Structures are given as structure tokens and as C-alpha cells.
Amino acid sequence: WGAAAVGRACGEDRLIAFDMGGTSTDVTLIEGGRPQVTAEGAIDGLPFAVTTTDIHTVGAGGGSIAWRDAGGALRVGPRSAGAVPGPACYGRGGTEPTVTDANVLLGHLDPGTQLGGEMAMEPSRARSAVASLAEELGLGALGTAAGILRVVEAQMAKALRVVSVEQGHDPRDFTLVPFGGAGPLHQGALARELGCRRVLVPPNAGVLSAVGLLSAPVTVDGVRTSLVGSADADPEVLGRIWDELEDEARALVLDQGSSVEHVARGADLRYRGQAFELTVGVGAGSSPTLPDGGDVDAMVAAFHDAHRERYGYDQPEEAVEIVNLRVRVEGPTPSIPLVPVAAGSGASSAVVGTRTVVVDGGERECELYDRSRLGAGDTFDGPAIVVGLDATCWVEPWQGVTVDPLGALVMEEVSS
Template identity: 50%
Template sequence: MTAVADGPREVVLGVDVGGTFTDAVLLAGERRWTAKAPTTPEDQSAGVLAAIDAVLEESGLPASAVTRFAHGMTVATNALLEGRLARTTLCATAGFVDLVELGRQDRPHLYDLARRRPAAIAPPERRIAVAERCGPDGVELPLTDEEAARVADAVAATAPEAVAVVLLHADRFPEHERRLGAALRARLGPDVHLALSHAAVGTFREYERAATTEVDAAVSPLVGRYLRRLAAACRERGLPAPTVLQSSGGVCALEEAAGRGATTVLSGPAGGAAAATLVARSSGTEDLLGCDMGGTSCDVLLVEGGRVGERGGGEIAGRPIALPTIDIHTVGAGGGSIGWADDGGALRVGPRSAGADPGPAAYGRGGTEPTVTDAHVVLGTLPADRPLSGGVRLDADAARAAVGRLAERLGLEVDACARGILRVADAEMERALRVVTVERGIDPRRFALLAYGGAGGLHAAGLASRLGISRVLVPHAGGVLSALGLAAADGRRDRARTVLLRGDAITDAALAVPLDDDPPPGARRERRYDVRYAGQAFELTVGDVPPRVDALRRAFDAAHRDRYGFDDPDAELELVTIREATTTPGPGAGLGTAGGEAVDVAGPSVLHLPGATVVVPAGWRARSDADGTLVLEAEAAPPPPAPWEVEP
């Protein structure tokens, strides 16, 4: 282990928690080191610290050399998926305490009449009615000091860990929420988390605002405890406290994430989005179709013009999250996804995963069910004599036995069953890629496929062939690319305000009103506008528009035409919500270098990168560029298929 003398002033650490592995990247100038450690689901910080220790040992740098630590996590996501949430009480305007449970009239699955929505986080006995009311034009029933004190006493009687306050029209008239929040804080003390809807969300639509505030209240105590515990462990090691990746793709300070836990529900996948923009910039390929295949799931996203798409909201575990999120689509197809036979005897893969514990059978940790990883071991695309990153040694006999048991149930040979597992996994990922392209009227053939995650390079060429894509990029750090994106991510905070302006009320001055009153030095503001034609129920978000009415008009008409195939330049516009992202530049990190020889290989071949394996099928050629990124190109059209797509 050799220390780096006279190291650079900026040493950046990024750590991303996945379902199976926790990845760490350390950047010091142009140098890059990577490491993996098994994820520890019961306490993610243990896996995080193990990955940090491993990457510091690899680099030879002391912990005290690290100047910045960015962290992507799944604490909030797992809490929602598993239903392990803080004890939450909901305060709502009288007559609206059941708003979240009632939801909307649409069914989550149109033809499944038995499918239930997720239960409301605050049960009926922890819903407190507040005698107050604001309408769209202001206060209709004032909130008295006596009522605020009564509500505070009623909330205290429920012994909550967190309280969600959602009063009607608080997005425009927040004073009642502020006064009730002050009364609750005085009565409950500093240890109970308060989520006020105007601060947690800030936009209209009562159901989405209420549901998001309830989520924020329920996950923030868990996120806060985890982050503060991790920060304490970092201090003991001489590391800086972590900044935290938000669902919007930017990092924020630890206490901001702890206070607004709902902003982190897609923290994990968002790191890949930041990394995708790095690859777009370094490779000169601004249109990319990203495919992040890890151990548990596959996340897909679109990069157009060097930028990743955003949404004004998303959904997790069936609950709406009315906060800015990177536009990512996820399916349960990863290296740990389990192959199984359904009641009709058909081969299925996922969404259930072997996860980090016990993991695939080939990991030798007690797993017995066949996974995508086991199928690769059986077919030899993951050679058993080569340890995986993180020190995992593969057990070929265990993998073959697991796949063999499924093969017997299906009446197949073992190798045929392994090929079938990979074909089904490819089909799942292909469907996900079509969701963000073909189903939106976008031709995937004009994009290069960016494959990353530990398993991305194994399936990249096969997925490209299915979509007619002839060029694939696999970064040298592809196995830990999300962690690399974390290390390079900008700081960011988001504000949103519903304005509901129509026609002549939309003015240049209204478009330019600042939402962030105290931007940090050197910050830049990015504006986005939610707009619709008057009379429509839903809006489109347009960005990269100067704050002028004529520019907004042209941008919205074009966006409507692209999305729906027509526009109406004579229709009256309605400006619904103004969104503002205040960003501060990240450390300016690039992809970095990790040494290694240049590659120029014709398929069929299997290439090994740090943390990832790349299959180069027959008819493809792989070359490395100046950053070490592998560029796979089909030598003929249409692109040749993956080896498991070809009958032996």
C-alpha cells in the first residue's frame, strides 16, 4: 500500500448503497480507486464503512485526506417497501382527515379488483381534525390559539414519533400551518419530527400533498437517525460528515436530508443519473439510453442533449411523492433476481431477489435458488476461477445445482434453463427500455446504450440487439458508476410554488419571481414551469426557457406537440406551478483513470473490468477510448444477438 505524496487539495469519496453491494469510489485529481462490500440491510452504515475502509486501503490515502463525502442510500426506500416507519400522527383540516386513505378514484391495477392500495401511514385513531379552513382566496375560518393548543394536546396523547400537518390550501396560505407547527413544537419538544405540508411539498393537489407530507413525516426520523449515526462513525475515523444525494439528482447537507426524508426516497438510483451526464460529456455522446443493472434491480433512464430527464413527482411503494425526481424506470431484473416456474409451467425471473444475504447460490453463502448470476456461472460468462469484486469467490457446483433444480421442474437441460433465465431477464429489461423510448414516441436506435452496474456489461450487447442499437458504452468504472456520479454531483435544493395564473395574468414579472430567498454563493438557478391549456386537468413541465411569456408559449406548444401529436397556439395558457432548482457546482470530477491497457477485441470474448464483466458477442468489436470506456460496436446491421439468444 503506497501513500500518495503531496496529494491534491480535493479528495472526493462517493458511496452508493445497492441491494446486494455497497460501492465506494475515491477520486484524487485524475486518480481513481474503487471498492465493493456486501450491503448490510439491517444497518446500512456497516456496509458503508466497510466499503470506505476498503477503498482507503486500496488508495493508500488516510481518512483525513478526504475533503468531501457524498452518499446515496436506500433507507427511506426500504422503510416504505417494508412498512417499517416511524409512528406518525396526521393533523388535517376538519372534514379532510381521511384524505390520504380515500385517495383518488383510479385503481392501481385496472383489471385486478382485489388489489388494495397501501394502507394510510396514520391510522384513524391518529388522525386529528383541526377547526380551521382556508379557501382558494384566503382564510375562511381562522385558527385560534385555543384550537392550536387543543390540537397539540390531542396529538401528544397519541405518543407520536412524527407529525404530518396538512391544512387545506396551505401551499398558498401557510400561516395556519406555521402557527399550528409552533404550538406542536412547544407541546411535544424537539425530539418529535414535524412535517408541515407547505414546507415539505409546497404545491397544490391536496391528496398528493397530504400523502407526500405523511411519507416525509414517517421516514424522516429513520433517515435522521441513520445519517447521524453514520456521521458519528465518520468523525471517529477522521472523515467529513456525508452529504446526501436527493431524488432530484443533487446532494444536500446531512441535516437537510434528515429534516426532509422524503427527498431521499430515490437517492440510490439518482447517482447513476449524475454519472450518465459525466459519460455523455467525456465520450462526446450526448444521447444515451442508460441501463443500470445491479444485484437487485435494473434502472433505466434517458439522456438527451447531455441532460437527464426530470419529473415533478414519482411514486414509491404505491405512494405518490410530489417532489422533483430523476426520470427513472425500475424493474426487478438484477444479478440476484430469482428464476422460478409459475403455475402454468412458464419460466419467470424476478422481481424477488436473493439480495445481499444469502445472495446467489454461486456466492456460497447459503443461497439455494437460481439467479441470473448463477445462470452466467453455469454458461461460463462469469468464470468460477475469477473472484468478483468485493472478494466474492464463485461456487460453480452450487450454481449448477440451483439451476438444475429449476431445470428439472421445467423439463429442460441445465444449460438450456440457464439460457432461458438470461433471455427472460433480457426481455424484462427490454420492456423497461421501451417504456422510456418507444412508448414515448422516441426511436431508441438513435441512442447509444450506456450499460453500468455490476451486471450491466453482461447484458449490454444483447439488449442493444433487441432494440436495434449498434453502439454500446461501458465505462471502466461501470461496476461502481453510481458511486462515481455521487462523487461528482452538484449541490442542489429545490423549491416549488403553485401559482395558478391564466391568460394575461401570466407576465414576465410573474415568471421571474425568485423562490429561493437565500441562495448560496456561486449558485445558479434553473427554472421549470408546469403549464397546461386552460381546461386541461394535467400539465407538462417545460424547462430551459427564459422568463418571458412569448418564450414560454413557444416551449409549451412544442412540448405538447411532441408528447400528444398536436398543439393549439390560440388556446389560453394556464401556469400552474413554478419550480426552481438552486445548484452549486460539484468538485468537477471526471471519470478518472485506473490504469490498464488499451483494449481492441473482436467478439466472442469476455472482458473483465474493476467491478464488472463485459460480454462481447460474435459480430461485435470492443475498443477502449481515452478515459478507458469500452465502446462496443456492431460490425454489421442488424446488431448480432447475445450468445444465449443463439441456439447451440
């Protein structure tokens, strides 16, 4: 919901949210300004059937530990150094190489910057940790660091495809929103891998999840099994069940001190013989909310469309079964004030130094920008490092940056 709130404020309603923290990466797709939801999921391989935001998680974060497997291949995660002892560069006793250590070694994290304004990094410890792994792999330290980033970014790109391509969506039609403490460091590689033409790094990206907590509406989902063939379904019976579910959900929303602003109805359907269902209406993204009257033909048509969008085909000649009826009742979406930034006086006024970084195996000089000094309308091109109190953004050499009125960094590919 934090990414959705920033997207709405910036005029973007088709987003891929990418939250990379210290231990894991969480991704979801936002369409029409609303996160997608799902009626099923899994935790540690155990399936559950509870309506929830459709978030896909992988064990890839800034603290994920790089290691050599029995076959000699480089792996990253899911084991993490956590916050304590943390990456080797924290100087808190960590000795194993992590994604953060690789970023330090390649210059994407400036060792002269204090993390959170307080913690000084120790690049020598990062180098020592990565060098130990490099020796096992028979590679140089810089090559190993670059390999660590390639491996972890491949894992995250796979997760992003799960919530986009595998759901029938083209990532090129969406804006990538990286956040979390480590997300902006990897935005360029993922945008290029997925073909996202635009990247939006929110202000206060490192704590955007807190904004999401405050901007999520009170929501109650109701579901009731009603297994019936669509040809035998009675619209009056369906409508009565939906009415009962809506009344129950409304009461629960009102009990939480919220008013009711949005009601959507939906259903889980499948072709006869299938062992899985597709939801149309509630939580189905671009599929329409179903009409109040329980129009069975419209519901079945929406199912055929959803099946074709998800799997590339539909079977209109096959019998369709209605499995569950659903209702979602929401209160108003809280309005979180996002304070505009002052007009910029030119990006050069935010430059606080230069740094040597490793790009494609070679060294390049890049400028360091203090994000707090950037103003609306400022523009600059990569390679660059934008340092904030809560997150650092690595701008790839092929990216151009414009600071929007809210202080978000809007990045697009620049002509070579």
C-alpha cells in the same frame, strides 16, 4: 450523474444510463449531458410530487430469483437472493436459481475469476439450482438458463423504453451506458433490442454510482402553484413569482457552501380539462429554458412542442392553463478526474485464457480479457469476456470493441 460525467469526458451527451445491480435495475435518459428530471413519481405504487431525477426502476438484478408461476411460465424477480445468502454460485447457502447463476451456467461469468478479487464461484451449485427449476419447466438446464436471461432482459428493455420511447425519444439516437456489477453482462442484448448503435462501458463500471454521487452539483428546485389560463396570465406577476423562487433557491444553494452557476425557469402546463401537466423549461430535456420576462406566448409554444414530442400531437386551438411555476438553481458541476490509460500494445496482450460459452443454443470458444491490461486503441471482436475487478462484460459475437483513451469500452456492431 456518473454516466453523464463519463459521457462528457468521452464526448457523448445523449445517453441512456442502465444500472443493474443485485436486486434492481435503474434506468434514466441523459440529454445535453444532463439527466432528465421529473416532478412526479411513485414508490411501491404510492405517488409523490417531488422533483427528482427521472429514474425508472424494475426488480431485475443479478440476484433476482427465477421461478415457475401457477400457469407454468418462467418468471424472474422481483424477489432477490440479495447479498446474503446470494446466488447459489456464491456458496453461501443460496439454493434458488438467479440471473447470476444463469450467467455462470452459460459461461458469461468465468468461474475461475474471483468476484471482487476475493470470492470464488461454485458453478456446480449454480447448475444444481438451475436444474431444479428446469425439471419443473420440463426443459434442460442450459435452455432454462438462456430463458432466465431472455426474461430478465425483456423486463429491462421495457424499462429502457419507458424513459426513451414513451418520452418521445428514439433509442437509436442515444449511446447505451451499462454499469453496476451486472449491467455490462447484458449490454449487448439490450442494445440490439432497443436499436442502440453504440455502447459505452465506463471504466470502473461496477462503482460508477459512487462517481455520480461525487459529480452531482448542489441543486435546489423551487415550485409554486399559480393556476391561471394562459390568456389571462400577467407576465409581470409570473416574473415576480419566478424572481421570488429564484431568490429563495439561490440562498439555499449558497447556504450549502456552493456558488451559483446555472439557473433555469419553467412551468407546468396543460390543456384545459386535462388531469396531468407537462413541464417546459426546467427539467424538460430539449425544451428551451423559459425567458426571464415571463413571455407567455413562448411558454405556450414550448408546451405545444413538448406535447407533440411526448404524445405525437398537439392542440393549438385548445385553451392552455399554467398550473405551477418552477425554478432550478445549480452550483458548479464537480470535475471528477478520469485518468487516461496508457496506449495499448494490442488486445492480444490482455488475453488471459479462453472459455466455452453458450451462444444461441450452441457452444463457442471465446477469449478472456483482463480489463486492467487493455490500453487505449486496443481493438477486438466478440464473442469475448472482459473481466474487471468490479464488473464483467459479455461481448456479443456481433460486437466490435475499441478501448478509448479513458479506458472505456466502446462497442459497435461489426460487419458480418
